[in-house]
Amino acid sequence: MAVCTNLLQGQSSEWALLKRHRSEDLFGVQLEGAFPDTMTRCAELLSKTIDVDFVDVNVGCPIDLVYNKGGGCALMNRANKLEEIVRGMNYVLDAPLTVKIRTGVHEKTNLAHKIIPRLRDWGASLVTLHGRSREQRYTKVADWNYIGECAKIASPMPLFGNGDIFSFQDASKAMETGVSGIMIGRGALIKPWIFTEIKEQRHWDISSTERLEILKDYTGYGLEHWGSDTMGVERTRKFLLEWLSFLCRYIPTGLLERLPQRINERPPYYLGRDYLETLMASQNVGDWIKISEMLLGPVPANFTFLPKHKANSYK
Incomplete structure (x- = not known):
């Protein structure tokens, strides 16, 4: 994740995150920001300066530092700002624009099913849904039943599911919900060989x-x-x-x-x-x-x- 304002200010440490490695067949950048003007300017700058296959809008970050500034998951409660961000970025980008969201902000109030059709209409090419709210952070099990419901609502726009994928069985079960694909976050950090396990359908007792x-x-x-x-x-x-x-x-x-x-x-x-x-x-x-x-x-x-x-x- 790159912070939009840091990129626009020319912070070298932030720009270093956007360096594409020669081994990467597919390269995307996730941007975090709270304001349509800066997010659109940043998207335009990326489009002109780096080789990128897609740009993702972070509407899922739960941490206070981001949320309290109106970014990340806070955008799920700021529909007008989110629309301006998605429409503006999509207008200036040559690459597809994707959006990462959570089920909502509060544990018992799902918002994703209401936001997903709007994101499709605003020009998003794909949405990734993390199956927990901001309030839940990582303390509850991801709700894959709800992710499956949202995949139907999103159609024909593809929806990827995210949450608790840690084995090839988890990946297979997730695909049965009707999602177009899966995203793996913590699972890849804890067990980066998970992709080999999924591809080969096995548990790897790695030494x-x-x-x-x-x-x-x-x-x-x-x-x-x-x-x-x-x-x-x-x-x-x-x-x-x-x-x-x-x-x-x-x-x-x-x-x-x-x-x-x-x-x-x-x-x-x-x-x-x-x-x-x-x-x-x-x-x-x-x-x-x-x-x-x-x-x-x-x-x-x-x-x-x-x-x-x-x-x-x-x-």
């Missing part, structure tokens, strides 16, 4: 060594992207540590009493089948830092880290 190789590739991409000087190393470390705060939630398939693992199940403390597997399972920030030092060298003096999702994504 700690194989997982470390994924982290090596990630740090390599980070250094390629940010540079290998001190600033580049520490920027890469920051993103790696954020990712490790999700990766630690994975329980190796070979250790599970039953399959599959559910995404909202927080693993209890356990010993892995080797030292590295145990280290990767740790919920301790200090152990995440140890893993980062294996890949990027020692951290600077007085180094501290607080993961974003623990700071502002949970009630």
Whole structure:
């Protein structure tokens, strides 16, 4: 997600997020903003300056920092502003415009089924629906029955469903609701090999060594992207540590009493089948830092880290 105002102000760190990697066959940008004029200007700027296959409007972000400024999920209660944003961005873009929404703002008041037909009429090419409200954050199970109802309402515009996909069985069950496709968020952060599992219809008991190789590739991409000087190393470390705060939630398939693992199940403390597997399972920030030092060298003096999702994504 890129913040619209930061892009318009020319912040290099924000623009770096929009750099397309040579391995990406499909590249999209998600924009967050609260005002039609800035969102439209930003969309026009992106259209002229980067190679992008689609642009997505973030109408699903639940965090207070975004919501209190009128962006993210707050736009679900600001229909006039949302219409101006979608129509304006769609007018200036050459690429398709998509929209990500939640079921609504409050737990017992669904809004998506009312907004989806409007988004279709305003020019959205696709809508992705996360099956929880802002109020629920990630504390409740995603409502796939409601997602299925909204898929029928959206037709002929495609609707993708999002929420709690963490295995190939979850993906298959989600497609049975009638959605055109699925979006995977936290599942890919916790278990990035989930796409292989879905493609091959299997549970992969991936080894700690194989997982470390994924982290090596990630740090390599980070250094390629940010540079290998001190600033580049520490920027890469920051993103790696954020990712490790999700990766630690994975329980190796070979250790599970039953399959599959559910995404909202927080693993209890356990010993892995080797030292590295145990280290990767740790919920301790200090152990995440140890893993980062294996890949990027020692951290600077007085180094501290607080993961974003623990700071502002949970009630």
